[in-house]
Amino acid sequence: MFESKAGVFLIAGIGFFALSFLVMGLLPWTIYYNEPELTVEQIAAKGILPDFVDLAERFPDQFKDHFGEVSEKSFAEALALGHQVYVAEACWHCHSQFIRPVSNEDLRWGPVSHALEYQNRLQRPVLFGTRRVGPDLSREGGVRSNDWHIAHFWDPTSVTPSSVMPAYKWFFDADGYPNKRGMAVITYVQWLGSWLKEYPYYHGDGPSGPTTQPAFPTRTPASRPAAAG
Numbered sequence: 001m002f003e004s005k006a007g008v009f010l011i012a013g014i015g016f017f018a019l020s021f022l023v024m025g026l027l028p029w030t031i032y033y034n035e036p037e038l039t040v041e042q043i044a045a046k047g048i049l050p051d052f053v054d055l056a057e058r059f060p061d062q063f064k065d066h067f068g069e070v071s072e073k074s075f076a077e078a079l080a081l082g083h084q085v086y087v088a089e090a091c092w093h094c095h096s097q098f099i100r101p102v103s104n105e106d107l108r109w110g111p112v113s114h115a116l117e118y119q120n121r122l123q124r125p126v127l128f129g130t131r132r133v134g135p136d137l138s139r140e141g142g143v144r145s146n147d148w149h150i151a152h153f154w155d156p157t158s159v160t161p162s163s164v165m166p167a168y169k170w171f172f173d174a175d176g177y178p179n180k181r182g183m184a185v186i187t188y189v190q191w192l193g194s195w196l197k198e199y200p201y202y203h204g205d206g207p208s209g210p211t212t213q214p215a216f217p218t219r220t221p222a223s224r225p226a227a228a229g
């Protein structure tokens with residue numbers, strides 16, 4: 001069979017295609033097909049991110065104009081808008097949202113992604129991404145402070161001198177405060193991965209995950225909402 005080209009084509013072309021379709025398409029589907037797809041409101045009902053409250057406290061007037069009060073409703077609105085901005089600005093051109101079970105990606109970015117994490121409205125369209133000009137963002141929540149994100153969106157090279165990420169000056173109003181889109185995209189980015197119960201990277205009171213994780217600033221999982229995925 002392996003002597004003929006047809007045999008190789010059969011195994012490589014059809015055999016491996018069928019195998020990957022089975023393992024990566026059908027298998028996850030059979031595991032999760034009866035899990036409901038969460039709406040943004042259901043995600044928000046799991047708990048309001050401390051980072052969203054932080055934006056309200058830091059920029060009270062602007063926050064009031066954009067989102068009103070801190071509530072599940074305004075949190076859901078910010079998440080949905082942040083997700084739209086992420087899609088519209090093509091952040092996914094440079095950032096993936098998928099921790100693969102290879103190349104020690106879990107040491108670099110945190111727990112390997114599983115299918116259930118994508119079973120919600122904020123993953124439509126699925127934002128796996130195709131390449132990584134910048135780092136994977138699926139565990140970005142809590143890795144950085146809101147302040148850091150604000151500085152970074154204003155001018156990425158101000159915090160990462162060698163960065164090739166474009167500046168997003170249109171995330172800010174004329175006074176330099178984050179505008180509605182800016183606050184929304186920061187809320188969205190701070191949400192990414194926050195559903196993991198044992199999330200090791202939060203900034204705050206010291207490492208809470210496995211000691212093999214890189215020494216990012218950490219936040220205690222207790223201050224995070226319960227799992228969303």
Ligand code: HEC
Binds near residue numbers: 091093157162163
């Ligand atoms: C041209 C490619 C490119 C685009 C487009 C891009 N980024 Fe980036 N991004 C990068 C690179 C490269 C880095 C790593 C260097 C740095 O920190 O700026 C990065 C870093 C980041 C980080 C910090 C990750 C960390 O914790 O170190 C965040 C958050 C981020 N990007 C979010 C976004 C968002 C949101 C958008 C869309 C509004 C976006 N990026 C668009 C290239 C890009």
